[in-house]
Amino acid sequence: MNVLFFGITKDIVGSSEISFSDGFKPVNVAELKKHLIDSYPEFSKLNSLAVAVNSEYADDNVSLMGNEEIAIIPPVSGG
Amino acid sequence: MKKVIEIVNIIDTAKVYAELSDAKSGGICVFVGAVREFTNNEEVVALEFETYKSMALKEMEKIADRALEKWSLNKVVMRHAVGEKGVEEPVVVVGASSAHRDACFEACRFLIDTLKETVPIWKKEKFKNKTVWVSAHP
Numbered sequence: 503m504n505v506l507f508f509g510i511t512k513d514i515v516g517s518s519e520i521s522f523s524d525g526f527k528p529v530n531v532a533e534l535k536k537h538l539i540d541s542y543p544e545f546s547k548l549n550s551l552a553v554a555v556n557s558e559y560a561d562d563n564v565s566l567m568g569n570e571e572i573a574i575i576p577p578v579s580g581g
Numbered sequence: 582m583k584k585v586i587e588i589v590n591i592i593d594t595a596k597v598y599a600e601l602s603d604a605k606s607g608g609i610c611v612f613v614g615a616v617r618e619f620t621n622n623e624e625v626v627a628l629e630f631e632t633y634k635s636m637a638l639k640e641m642e643k644i645a646d647r648a649l650e651k652w653s654l655n656k657v658v659m660r661h662a663v664g665e666k667g668v669e670e671p672v673v674v675v676g677a678s679s680a681h682r683d684a685c686f687e688a689c690r691f692l693i694d695t696l697k698e699t700v701p702i703w704k705k706e707k708f709k710n711k712t713v714w715v716s717a718h719p
Binding site: 506508509510513547548549554557558559573575576577578579580581 | 614630631632633635636637639661672673693696697698699700701702703704705714715716717718719
């Protein structure tokens with residue numbers, strides 16, 4: 503599973519994309535977020551942390567198959 | 582074309598009148614967001630914008646569609662810039678045209694306010710001695 507990072511999350515991770523080499527396969531968005539916050543504690547200091555699945559905002563209970571395009575969306579600040 | 586939705590490197594503010602102008606429209610309302618020189622008394626050197634483009638375009642499309650449902654509009658424009666922008670440079674242009682002014686004024690406000698809430702675009706403020714991702718931390 504590959505995950506895209508933008509804005510401050512890209513800086514925290516040090517990359518715009520990672521794949522879980524340890525074989526981690528989250529069943530839903532909540533599990534993915536928990537794993538990321540455990541791996542990168544600085545994520546928990548952000549104002550918000552949203553997840554997009556196939557370029558749509560996804561709630562915690564959205565299931566993941568592993569073939570989706572997944573992106574981490576830190577607080578947006580356009581305009 | 583009723584909607585213009587774009588993410589571009591450079592915004593040409595002169596284009597928007599022709600894009601919104603319409604024989605049925607007696608009112609055209611446009612908002613332009615630009616780079617301000619000071620944030621909390623600190624001098625800004627530049628702003629840098631990045632986006633998750635495919636999702637940002639989808640979200641902008643949704644906002645424009647909601648505006649078209651809510652108000653009687655003839656045309657809608659939403660255009661955001663990415664990359665590094667200096668003081669006074671335009672970074673976002675949104676606008677709407679309608680038969681009378683009330684609809685386009687209200688829609689224009691809705692377009693920019695909602696864009697700032699939901700569209701995946703991020704802004705980094707570059708000061709002389711530091712850079713800050715806007716809104717990232719409490």
